[in-house]
Amino acid sequence: ETGVTQSPTHLIKTRGQQVTLRCSSQSGHNTVSWYQQALGQGPQFIFQYYREEENGRGNFPPRFSGLQFPNYSSELNVNALELDDSALYLCASSLKLSEVDEQFFGPGTRLTVL
Amino acid sequence: AQSVTQPDIHITVSEGASLELRCNYSYGATPYLFWYVQSPGQGLQLLLKYFSGDTLVQGIKGFEAEFKRSQSSFNLRKPSVHWSDAAEYFCAVGAYGGATNKLIFGTGTLLAVQP
Secondary structure (H helix, E strand, C coil), rough: CCCEECCEEEECCCCCCCCEEEEEECCCHHHHHHHHECCCCEEEEEEEEECCEEEEEEECCCCCCEEECCCCEEEEEECCCHHHHHHEEEEEEECCCCCCCCEEECCCHHHHHH | CCCEEEECCEEEEEECCCEEEEEEEEEEEEEEEEEEECCCCCCCCCCCCCCCCCCECCCHHHHHEEEHHCCCCEEEECCCCCHHCCCCEEEEEEEECCCCCCCEEECCCCEEECC
């Protein structure tokens, strides 16, 4: 069983640029959630994708967008990068079968915006 | 509003000593509670979870947690800490119901272990 993987591991961008982060979900999982973890903080929910559609969103602006593909992998796109977007971005996959599903996290992508 | 509070930002214990990390939650319905551990530069690893049933939950690496509804708490404990336990620990509540299942995390407790 393959766990959740994310790419790239690290990324450096400049303010105003756009970035795409990628996530491969754990085998058999159909739901992907993205979280932002700023330095010294707990992860904050960005959004969730289920069956290729956005299934809920946290308090993040529209320049944060995503995709989920038929194989359940996912992308997080951030446009017009700001300095405050510097963070660890975590992807979590789960199997949505009932009210409760356990989320399994990837190692994260460290984004630095200069 | 749903929230998780971890009152201790940083804790230092001696190797072999006992450990208790505090977590308080605010959630209107039956809470689903989690403890995760994060080593430097790593993602989150699930230590244990409480969904229902026995309020004392056993997890991996010798950790346990007790759910106390009357105190809105879910404290993490370990009887004897090892140097490899040094990491950051996050308590989370699962905000379930409706279409979206998401986790709401506390700000974390950084654990240092002295030899």
